Structures are given as C-alpha cells and as structure tokens.
Amino acid sequence: MSPAVWFGEVGASLLAMDWTPAIASKLAPTVFPTGQTESAFAERLPLLLRDAVTGSLPEPWRWLANSLIAIVAIIVIFASLFALLTLAERKILGRVQNRPGPNRTGWGGILQPLADGIKMLTKEDIVPAAADRLLHFLAPVVLLALSIVTFAVIPYGRHLVPVELDAAVLYFFAAGAATELAIFMAGWASRNKYSLLAAMRALAQLISYELPLLLAFVPVVMLAGSLATTGIVAAQGGWLGGVLPHWHVLTPPGFAGFVIFMIAALAESNRSPFDLPEAESELIAGHLTEYSGFKYALFFMAEYLGMCALSGMAVTLFLGGWHAPLAALEFIPSYVWFAVKLLALLLGFIWIRATFPRLRIDQLTRLAWKFLVPLALINLLTGGFWVLTTHWTGGMLVVRWAIALVLVVGPFLALGRQFQARYAPRTYRYA
C-alpha cells in the first residue's frame, strides 16, 4: 500500500467519525461520583486546573480549548518522559553492564538529554544526493505524528481521557500500525541498500506482528464487553476482598494475552530483541543510516513515544488502567497509578533490551506465525470459555481455573517442545 493511499484511508476514517459530540460531552466539566475518599481534590486536580483555564471561555469554544490543552499536556508530558527515558535507559543499561552510564553532564548526568538535544539540533542535516527528498523529509514527521495521535485514546486516570471513542482500541492499533509504514518510507527514500533492507524488514515485521497484537487483546474485549478504553478500564475496577484486583492480567486468558501482547509490542516498537530494522550489527542503523541531526532525533523520539503508547495501552487493557492494586491504596490519585504501571512496563522494555540478543528475520516471522498466532487463537477460545463460565461458583470455580490454565499452558508447552526438539543445549565430548 502506498503511503498516499493509506493516508487517504486513515484520513477518511478519522473524518468519518463524529467528533464534536463525543468530545463536547465527555470533556465537559465532570460530575464526580459520590462516595470519593478525601483525596478527591488530588484526584480532581488535572481537571480542575483545566477548568480554571477554560472556564471563562464561552461554552461553544470550550471543547476546542479543552482539546488543545489535552494535546499540549500530552506532548509536554511525554516529550519530557522521552527525555528522561533516554537517560534512564542509558543509566540502567550502564548499571546492568557494571558501569555508571552518562554522568558528566549536570548532576549525575541529569542534563544529558538536554546535551543530546542540543547536539542533535546543531548537527548538519544531510540528505543523500540520490534520496527522494520529499519522502526523506516526510518519514520522520509522519512517524512522530502517528506516534503522538495514538496517545489520544489512552485513559490516564479517572476521567482523564483526551478523546473518548467507542472504538478506541481499533483507532489505537490503526494509528500504531502505520508507524511501520513511516519506517518503510524512511528506508525506501534514503536510497541506501542497508536502509532498503531495513524497510523490507520493517514491513515483514509489521505484517507478522500486527496479527498477534490484535488477537491478543480480543479476549480482553470479550471480557470487558467494550471496545472503548474507558469501558475496558471500568470493567477492571473493584477488588476481590479488597486485595485481589479484577485486572485482566490475573485471569488465564488475560495473562496469556498480556504476554503475547508484550512480545508483539516489543516487535511493534522495534525494540530489542526485535530491533531488526535498526539492527546495528547487521544493517549499521537500518532505516536511520542516512538520517542525521534533527530528523534522527525525531525518529528516536517517535520510537520512544511508540513504546510509551504501547505500554500505556497494555496497562489499560491488562493491568487495570488507572485502578489501584489494593483497595486500601485508592487514596493515591489514579493518574499516579497509571504512571507507576507505565514506568514499570517501560523498565521491563529496558531490562529486556539489556539482556537479549536479536532474532533473525525469518525466526522473527516464524515466531509470529507459528507460535504467537496459534497461541493467540487458542487464547480466543480460552477467553470465550472464561466469559461463558463467569457464573460458575464454588467447586466449579476450581474446574474453571483448571480448564483455563490447561488451555493456556498446554499449547505453550506443546509449541515449546517443538522448538526444543530443534534447538537445545548440547553436551560435548573430549578427545
């Protein structure tokens, strides 16, 4: 699919949505449910701040101002998170590798992102003579834009969702999948053989991993009965005895879905061990080979933003969104819980990057088609079973868990055995 056609489709679908009422109704000053704890003020703080700014505006313009504030807030918060994340990643990688990481700029290296930014901005922007100048310029812009629009539908806290769409999850994955096309644009436009290989790998990866990514969250949709992110979060509210939250990850199909989702998310965000388009030791920098300066920084930013967005979606879908893990901890504002879960997942990404080698492209696609897709399909069955048996109680509850666990673990073990028949540690003989 050419980028132009694709843009047409996405644009059309976005235009086709009925925007105004959704935004106007959902973002209007909110009525809080009664029975809030005493921290309601902290809980309400972001919205109160927003209303303080926009309250004086005439009613017809308020929704526009509210959206603008949401956009600015997302860009500011996640851009600074990106800056901190680059530093945190380098620091953590450093510590894992028994070295301090960047520590020369500022206090303990805290100004390193700033220094990197200044360096990137002041570097010469080089476009190869043979490159397609327009696409070469567009690729980072498109990539970043698509990464940012995915943030629109994530509920960051109680009533903190910029755009409340009924098919929010679909919108999220449509926008997220398009980032790979931007990578393809970059690789193609650079007119570099390494970049071209990277572009091809990016497409192969897109096609392979979009499917498990989408299949992985279908059980969640079945459990929650909603495609809206707010609905999915709402379905995860409440605790069993005030201790055990109703998060989807704590159900067998949800857990399997979570693992598949995270593996696919690693691949979607081109992170190690699936950083094949960027494979430094093979393709130098892949699609980034011919980029320098600010454009390179945009790519970098988009990669991290994509990672944040996917983590945010994982939190929303599986980890209970902004819900606190214990009923007793509910006094902490919901957006703090969301941030904590998000950061935990991001740390997981960094941890995985620090440990694993990279897969090969054929193994990558094989993993998707022969391992993740079958597991995700079986997981649909598990999800269906779990939904159908919600009314089972007592002794039947044990049966329900047992059957679900067998459905989750059995296929995993069976497929894993296939792998182990092919690849296993060996014993060696001595002369």
Next chain:
Amino acid sequence: METPEQIQARLAARFPAAAVTLVPNPAPAGMAALLVDAAHARQIAFFLREDPELKLDYCSNATGIDWPEKEIVETTRSTLADPAGGPPRTIEQKTKRIQPGYLEVVYHLYSMARKHGPVILRVRTGNRTDQVTLPSLTPVWRSCEFQEREIYDLFGITFEGHPDLRRLLMWDEFTGHPMRKDYVEPDDYEWEPTPHEEVLEKAKRHYAAPEKEGTP
C-alpha cells in the same frame, strides 16, 4: 614418520620422471626439504596427501621466498711449478659467476589424521622475470587459496590452476611485488600528491630530476 630421504626415495620410485632433490637445512632443529620440479608438483602433492603412510592432509604454511641473482666470486688456487726451477708459484684465480635468481614457494605439510609432520615441499620458478608460473596446489589443499594469492600479490608468482588469482593484500591497481628483495618503494603510495609537505618535496625531487638531465 619417514625421513625426507625415505620420502624422496619413494617419490623417485613412484614418479621416475620427476626431479626430486633434497635441500639440506643446517639449522639445529631443521629438517631437509624436498625440492620438486614444477611440472610434477601437483601430482606429487596429491600423492603426499593420499599416501596412507604419510597422509599429509594439512598444509599449514605456504610462502614465497625471493632469491635474487647473486654474484658468486669463486677463488681457485692453482700451483704452478716454476719452469725455471724456483719454488712453485701459487696463482689465485678469481672467477665471477652469476648464480641466476629464482622465486621459491615453500609448503609446510602436516598430517592431522596421523598427527605428524612437517614435510617441507619446495618448488622453484625458472627465473624471476618471465618464467614465474608454478602449478597451484589449492586444488590439493584448500588452505593454499589465500596464501597463494598472497604470494602472487607480494612475490609475483603466477599460480596455474588457482581458482581466483587476484591480489590479496595490495589493491588491484597496484604494480610491483613488495616482498621481492629489489622492490623500491615509491615516493608516495597514494596516486595524487598529498598536501603533506614531505611527500610533496619527495615528489618534486623525483619528478623534476629527469627533466634537468634531459632524460624522459
């Protein structure tokens, strides 16, 4: 393992047409080398590789040696009886002989199967200028592939039957063979004179001089 003499005897019996001679090695731990003629070198190499006694399946090292032509001054003394009846005179006669130069390839052969070795095989070219073709032993031992390319590159020995005889270490446009004893370094290996002062100066000296003398 058999001694070089035994191997020589067996080779002589097996290949009567081939000239196999022993080259002694005066070093304390040295062993003599087998000098074989170029025409039979590959046959002999195959024989050495396949012979069940020797099984020299591993060519560890292949290298070239340049032996430029040498002027050998030989002094012969002859005693002449004086016809006048005086004491006999000793006449020293110095004859100059030019020993022709040649290039030589040395192969160090071992056996991995029988874990013995080395057998040293030498092959010589006719001279250093136009008869520099030797049979390649790459078809016998694959390990010679890069080593013979290196010899071709640095010594200028052409190996007949080598699958891919190109320069190995020097670039393709390079002329000359740096490991030869009479190789003269150019002023500058780069084709264009670089701004480096010393190089420029050298280049000036080199290129201006012939004009002064009127020679091209």
Next chain:
Amino acid sequence: MTTAFTPTPSGAHVRAVHDPFHGDLLEISMGPHHPSTHGVFRMMVTLDGENVVKLKPVFGYLHRNHEKLGENTSYLGSMPYTDRLDYFCSMTNNWAYALAVEKLAGQPVPERAEYLRVILAELTRLLNHTCLAGFLLQDTGASGTPLMYAFREREKILDLFEALSGSRMMCNYQRFGGCRIDATPAWLAAVRGIVDGYGAFLDEYEELITGNEILLARTQNVGVLSPALAVSAGITGPMLRAAGVDYDLRKVDGYGLYPRFDFRVPLGAHGDTYDRYMVRMLEMRESIGILRQALAAIPDGPIMDPKAKIRGFRPKPGEAYGRIEGPKGEIGFYLISDGTPNPYRYRVRPPSLINLTVLEDLCLGHTLADAVIILGSIDIVLGEVDR
C-alpha cells in the same frame, strides 16, 4: 587421480542477476567501516532477498607489510612487532616467534621461563576467548551486556600483563631463551586470585546467555563446517575442533611444557556457530585447570638462559618453522637466516587469515545476519589478517 577440492562454490548459487521472476540481486559492500566486521574488513556480499548467494572477502586495509619489516629489522626488533599482529594475543605471538628463533638457533629455555610462558599463554587464551564470546554476542545483537561482562574480566587479565610486562596489550615479553622480567610472588598470587574467580565468572556468563533460546536459534545449525573441508582448508584452533577434528598443537607438538599438564580437548560434533562458541567456553575451563597446575608447580630459578644474547644476535644460516596453538589457531613463524643480524625471510602464518578461507562456504545459503555472526565466530583480528 584423486579428487580435488572444489575451489569456491559460489558459482552454483548465483543465478542470473536480472531474473524477471525473482527480481534483482542486491550487491552490498559490508565494510571496511561496518560495525561488525571486527575492524577494517570488507565483504562484497550478493544478496537474494536476505540470503547470501555470494560473498567475497576483501583484505588489505590494514596491510603494512609486516614480513618486509621483519626482514629489515633485527631478530630482537621484530619481537615488539609481533605484538601488533593479533593484538589480543601478544603473549602467544611472542612465544611463537621466540619458539621459531629458538629452534633456528638451538637455544634452550630455563624451566621457570617455560612455566611463565605457559601461564601467560593460558591467560591469553582466557582473555581471547572471553572477548570472542562477548563480540559474538554483540554481533547477535545483545546490547553490549555480554561484551561488557567479558571486558570486565579481560581488564583483570590485562592488568596482570601490565604488572608483569609493563604494557597491557603490547607486552613484548618473551625473549629468545627466556622471558624479560621475572614474576614476583605477589604477581603469581594475583594470578591465582584471578584464576580462582574465573570459574564463577564463566558460570554466570553461561547462565546469562548459553541457554538463551534466542542464542540457540541464532547459532545452532548456522555456518556448518564439515571436518573434511576444515582439514583441507587448514582451519586451526577452536574452529577446527568445533568441527570435530582432534588436533591441538599443545597435544600434538607438545611444545613448551604442555605434556606435563593434564587437560582435555573439547570437540564439537556439528561444526556450527554454536559449537564454535561452546568449544571456546569449554576450552577456557580447561585453561583454568592448566593454570592451576602451572601455578602450583612453578619452580624458582633463572628466567633467561645465561648464554642467550640480547644484543648482536646472529643465528647461523638455516631455517626453522615454529608454531604454537594460539587462541585463534596455529600461529607459526617461518624464519630463514643467512647469518646476518636480520632474518633473510620472515614469514608469519596467520591463523585468522587462513580461517577466513571458508567464510564464503559457511555463509552461502544463510542470511546476512548469519554472515555477521559466522564472521564473529571465526574470530579474526585484522592486525593479523592483513599484517
């Protein structure tokens, strides 16, 4: 007539460059400044999609005509240059060269010096194999973590070399007829400390990566080298043993004092990249055993033969070929003396270069990513390849 080995099988795999059905082949130049060619090495790779159909190595970017330098330098003067061949293994390079000269001149070596040589050679083997494991993992795409662990340990051994010889990498330590500086008891105690801790490091390293499913999938059955081709192509060192050929010069030649030590030679069965990696890991454990024995048995005494000459060394005319089992393979020196202070011919048998002979054979049919790790598992150092 017996069978000749087919030269390079690349021709069979290459189809027409312009194939209307499959599309064009992609020819890319990997190197000389590619991140994973281990220096200034270049491969002209022809790709069909991502599959390698042709691969031609290009050498010489680091060529300095080491052999000509050797012919124009005295015997002693070549010793520091041997450090710069394979700059990871200067101690074994020194030893190989010293061995060749000692063979040429019939020079004996005192026992303590032989022990020191064994200790240093085995430390070099640990150093080299550790680094290789790190580099190989780096080539497979691990973000530097195994490499950093490897370098953490390597640093300890380099500190030992520095404390003994004065330099971390360019040791220039061996002399004809002995060693340059005697090891103090404190140094030997430091070696013991490092050797005792090395097993734990290897355990941790193997736990980190050896059982890793990604590594297994990436390296097993990749770049399979058959024993017949390995022998014919003169492959030596761990790469040969990974192909299942039992040929270790420490056992075969028994140079130095190796016959005194009890150690085993690990052999691979498949000859693939994983075997090449594992054989090195196992060799390191054997090296630790040798080091323990050597450190326990090292006697007192002189480290230099009293008759050895530092200055004005002129061996009698003759020639000698000395080879030892370096960490990368058989490193040999072939010297011809004509009685002058400089060797008439000074030849290095570079294991890295000759091990590269089979690079194309190993890579054909695999992907570009495999070519990178196959190159990594061959273990080359360009200082030695190009000389």
Next chain:
Amino acid sequence: MLGTGLLKGLAVTAKNFVGSFHDPKRYTTVEYPEQPTKLPENYRNFPFLVFDGEQPIDGLRCVACKICEAECPPQCIYIIPDRDEKGRPTKKPKVFDLDVSVCMSCQICVEVCPFDAIKMDQHFEIATADRFNGLLLHREDLAKSDAYYHSIHPTEAAQVDEILAEAKRKAEAKAKPAAPAAPAAVKPPEPPAPAV
C-alpha cells in the same frame, strides 16, 4: 520449558544491576581524571634519559654510543655525539631526539643500553596540540634525574645502582694498576640483568 533460558538471563542482568550499586567487584569503572589509579611498577610508556647529580645535561649517563639508535625497531631515536673544540668525542650526546609519535614503547632501547642511561618513563599525559614539535622530545625534555627514576621504578633502580656500583669498583680496580687518568678505558658493563 521454553523461555527458561531467557528468564535465567534476565535474572543475571538483574543481579548485576543490583550488584553494581553495592558490590565493588561488579562495578569496576574507574573515573580517570578524578580517580587516578596506581600504575604498576613495571608500567612503561616512553623512554627518558637518566642523569646523575644536579646538572641535567652534564650529568647524563648517556655516552652517545648510538646502540639504541641502531636497535630501535621503529627508528625513533636520533643521536649526534658531542665533540669538543678539538674534534674529539666528549662521550655526551649533542642531540638526542626521540619522536614519541613514532616510538612504540617496546623498551628495547632500555634492554640494549650498556650504561643504564635510558629508562622507561611512566608519565603518560603528554597530549599536545602541536603534533610535530610537541611530540619530538629533545635532550632537555628527556633528561630526568636519578631520583625520579628511583621514584617510579624503585626495585629496578636499586638493582641498576648495584650494577653500576659494581662496575665502578671493577673499573677503579682496573684503573689503579694502569694509567690513572684513563676514564675512556672504562669498559661498558654487561647489560643489566632483567629487572624484577
């Protein structure tokens, strides 16, 4: 089970992450300019010339015999012997230049010097902006006192002192029966035994 290798690897990296905060064996970085490490006694980088006494040039042990110049593998030493007004050699170097951009720190000059006049330095912070003259060290830059030599290589210097004292005693014993004023007849002592 599939994935155990991956989990084990994650455990190892986690262990190292935590270990790098409290275990000095894991956290091995030395931050160089702030934390100087102690160099081992045998550490070497570039040669210097030892002088006895107070006068750097007059006290040089070097007698300009040019052995090191001949033996230096990369040919980085350049010596012109000094001559007095009558043209006789004064056994001092007039020019002793050492190009550290060429020198490869091999220590062969030290090994071949029969007078223990040239030794290896440990001063390594010699970066300069002038790559031609800044890296060409002259006699004046190279001359360093015997006390400095003792401070960087104490063990080796003590041995050298013994050897020199021995040589001096021998020379005196030899010079007594012969003409007393013949310092030129001092035989070069044997090359020093390799230091510990």
